Amino acid sequence: MIPTNLIILIALGYVVLLFALAYFSERWAKGEAGKFLRSPLIYTLAISVYCTSWTFYGAVGSAARTGYEIFTIYLGPTLVFVGWWFGLRKLVRVGRTQRITSLADLISSRFGKSSRLAVLVTLIAVIGTTPYIALQLKAITTSLNVMTLGVNVDQPGLNVDDVRLALGVAVAMAIFTILFGTRNVDAKEQHHGVVAAIAFEAIIKLIALLAVGIFVVYGLGDGFSEVFARADAAQINAFEYGGFNSRWVAMIILSAAAIICLPRQFQITVVENSNENHLRTASWAFPLYLFAMSIFTLPIAIVGTAMLPPGSDPDMFVLTLPLNFGQEGLALFAFIGGFSSATSMIIIASIALSIMVSNHIVVPIALRLPGRSDDDEGGGVTDLLLTSRRISICVILGLGFLYFWLTNGSGALALIGLISFAGVAQTLPAIVAALFWRDATAKGAGAGLFIGFVVWAYSMFLPSFEESSISVAQWVQNGPYGIEFLKPQALFGLTGMDPLVHSVFWSLFANTVALVLVSLSTSQSVLERIQSALFVDAFRRMPGIETRFMRTSAATNDLFFVAQRVLGAERAGAVFDSFAREQGRSRTNLEPTPEFIALLEKELAGSIGAASAHVMISQVVSGDNISLQEVMKIADETQQVIEYSQQLEQKSEELRLTAEKLQDANAKLRELDQQKDEFLSQVSHEVRTPMTSIRSFSEILLEPEELDEQDRQRFLSTIHTESLRLTQLLDEILDLSALERGEKVWTNAPVDVVDAMDRAVSVCESLARPKNMQIRRHNVPAQAMVLGHADRLAQVFINLITNAIKYNDEPHPYVEVRFSNHGKRLLIEFQDNGPGIAAKERRRVFEKFARGQRGATSGQTGSGLGLAISSQIIARMKGKIELVKGDGFGACFRVSLPLYEGEV
Amino acid sequence: MANRRRSEGFGFFLPILGVILIMPPIVQLFDRGGSVFGLPIIFTYIFGVWLFLIVAAFILSRWLPQQDETPQRLERFDRDQDR
Structure with a gap:
């Protein structure tokens, strides 16, 4: 030992x-x-x-x-x-910013710096x-x-x-x-x-x-x-x-x-x-x-x-x-x-x-x-x-x-x-409410704390004296005065529970319910409201919220006197000096702004708790807090300003969107305008050539002499051809513009593509024969129905085949038309063995007047509108026409159309 | 910002996960005979969850966003006091 x-x-x-x-x-x-x-x-x-x-x-x-x-x-x-x-x-965070000194201080400070709550929490803490x-x-x-x-x-x-x-x-x-x-x-x-x-x-x-x-x-x-x-x-x-x-x-x-x-x-x-x-x-x-x-x-x-x-x-x-x-x-x-x-x-x-x-x-x-307050200078409160x-x-x-x-x-x-x-x-419960529930009131917190404490004391603290006191033991055994209903460890007849669980359940349950119910049925004082905002919104910066609601007037001397009593002369001096430095004045000329007073109160609270500090400062500062109505007014105004600014934000957002739309529309208009100009100049150019020849030939014909009948006939036929060409060109322009604007009545009906193709080929036969051109068809199905317009479809095919014939100079020219299915789409490819289309022109072939280089020079007639019209027509039938890389060296156009699967 | 949200999400999820893991009914699943590594299953489970929470909290503590500074005024006064 x-x-x-x-x-x-x-x-x-x-x-x-x-x-x-x-x-x-x-x-x-x-x-x-x-x-x-x-x-x-x-x-x-x-x-x-x-x-x-x-x-x-x-x-x-x-x-x-x-x-x-x-x-x-x-x-x-x-x-x-x-x-x-x-x-x-x-x-x-709250503890630091609010200079909290203890648990009791926290709860008291949050609920309007209430002294009563502070006392209650202190008692609970001490007894607990x-x-x-x-x-x-x-x-x-x-x-x-x-x-x-x-x-x-x-x-x-x-x-x-x-x-x-x-x-x-x-x-x-x-x-x-x-x-x-x-x-x-x-x-x-x-x-x-x-x-x-x-x-x-x-x-x-x-x-x-x-x-x-x-x-x-x-x-x-x-x-x-x-x-x-x-x-x-x-x-x-x-x-x-x-x-x-x-x-x-x-x-x-x-x-x-x-x-x-x-x-x-x-x-x-x-x-x-x-x-x-x-x-x-x-x-x-x-x-x-x-x-x-x-x-x-x-x-x-x-x-x-x-x-x-x-x-x-x-x-x-x-x-x-x-x-x-x-x-x-x-x-x-x-x-x-x-x-x-x-x-x-x-x-x-x-x-x-x-x-x-x-x-x-x-x-x-x-x-x-x-009498106590008129103590000697400095250290009075400190000593106390x-x-x-x-x-x-x-x-x-x-x-x-x-x-x-x-x-x-x-x-x-x-x-x-x-x-x-x-x-x-x-x-x-009070702490959680203090930090997270804006509407918890002092009365609610007090009620919860009090009831919870009483239930705990009765059901847990009291029975712990069981072994040392016979009366307590009796009480625990049989209930107070024999009332079983109130037995500390089986309240309201709730038996068969572990005493700890029993007590914890009842006390925390009563505590929380009281806190919530009383909070909901009472309202907060002005100070409570301010403090509640400071605690619950601790992570949001709200400069000056404490001071905004205070209109104060106080003499610097009085404030210093109070501070000295609590903090001691040295620390009080330091605080005042520090603030005076910020204001750029000497300590004696210090302006006691509301901000300073709030700060000073917080400093004092760091020593004696929020409730006491508030009382002390309030004794010196006159004017005190403004009335509830005024706070409400300020709050209302703030609310209005917030709403107004939200409205403004919304408006400006709308304006921004509108402006964007306008800009887009403007850009589109500009583009269209430019397209129109180009179109016009191209049309004029196209019209001008035949017009010029018609004019010059007719001028020759107007001279009566020097022309024999044969020449006259020849000139007249040229004029006739040129005017036909002109008419055709104008027809096509009209057709295209009508298609583009969607003005023409257009009805899609089930159409047999093979049928349309037959028509197109028979039309083109006459054109092909002089050039000894072959038109081969592959994989032609018995029938292939699409939704569309029969004549228009034939027009597209004629256009594609004609193009293939026109530009082909090979000794053994041919064009292949191949049918195939791709899912629910019908694909028709037109492959020729002609010169093909130059790479740089491929992108433009579907544009208006976009004749290929060869087309322009080979003396072939054609308005350059054919493919543009075809493309419009196929688009109307929900299909697509594109230039693809075929397997040969010539050009290959592919028309794809959705197959019609309904009843014919 | 998205990262901040995510780390905060984990910070919120971790204690909840911990509560669920150590409360009935999950903890009761491991309250049975038998042993792992020579230790009772329930002992290993409780201390394992505990260790997991510690490690996760360690990782989270590095990941969670740095807090914005304590309001300046307070800092200044703290400094003055230290002088």
């Missing part, structure tokens, strides 16, 4: 070390090392203040009793941190945390007993020594925390020194637990698998199946709530946060820490149950295993680890709670007391704050001790912890 004095000496030594660490960190924080102290690593380690002696000792005990259930306590926070982007990030502090006292006391006496048997009740020991520990912790946490009142309520010490403790407890775990798994056992095999052999009933029921779900919900709502977690995660991006690291690093803390929990529980004498307290396996197997050094280290986890919790929790108590209970009362905080710490630890004493230190560590969790979880 290790001598008692030595252990106490070591514990004291460790505390002194911590204090030194905190002290020097505070000093370094100002210098270069401050960067390290404000790093994400330190932040993450500090968050692991979540792992208290409940984790260190109680997790193993819990695992030995109930198996996997204990991991819910770490899975809940893991989920919250993994989802940081949507919850914690907003909480931290009391069992938790008692838990730490119990853990320290028991572990000390184990270390010094080797007691490892679960003993009912407390002996005098235990009580004295616990009292001693409580007193020591109180002194320690006062020295640590209340040396000064920081403007931001950040304690770099304390955080550094907590981070250090986090490392110690992790290493200690890992050391014990490794010793147990690889020293006493033979690796993980062997240890788990033992569990099967020993038939430990904690690992039987079926543990994943409603209790599992309830505990995950509770632990997820706790990581946000526990006052110490809020303090570290939100208040002590120095950079929002630290959350980014913590989002995975903190779950990793929890993972590491939990990995050995089950093996230790299994080995402890299997190897230690029956009746050993499983909560102390972490100590008793090394002790029983002669590893006193390791046991001592483990003791320090457990001590670390307990002290870090006590320190942060009591600092957080003392801030709440002093800011929300003591200061408001002091502000209302007459420090004193009240020191007393609060004593009171809080005293309450913890009282709970420990009254409940006889009964119950496993995990049970006590869960009572706390369920208590502080009552603030969760």
